Amino acid sequence: MTNQATSSRPTHRIYAVTKNGNKKIWRAxxxxxxxxxxxxxxxxxxxxxxxxxxxxxxxIDADAEEGAR
Structure with missing residues (x-):
């Protein structure tokens, strides 16, 4: 495992995933x-x-985050 420095930006998102029929709903x-x-x-x-x-x-996908802004 690499020694990563803690930054002010998170590296991962946490989601609650529920099902509505066949559809999954992802909530950050x-x-x-x-x-x-x-x-x-x-x-x-x-x-x-x-x-x-x-x-x-x-x-976190940095490219996707940029597009969401």
Whole structure:
């Protein structure tokens, strides 16, 4: 594992994923940052799903983030 420096920008998004029929609904609920020593992560949740949603962590796609602004 590489030794990544902690930055002010998160490296991952945290989502609550629910199903509505065959459709999956992804709601961003937080963010995740790697520790400087590369041995763990810190996370911040804006909300906690109480509906049995699956919690999914995905690496942030910088290109997609730019297009969303």
């Amino acid at each position: 609920i937080g963010a995740l940052w790697p520790h400087a020593d590369g041995k763990g992560f810190s996370h911040k949740l804006d909300c906690v799903p109480l509906n049995g949603a699956e919690i999914v962590v995905r690496e």
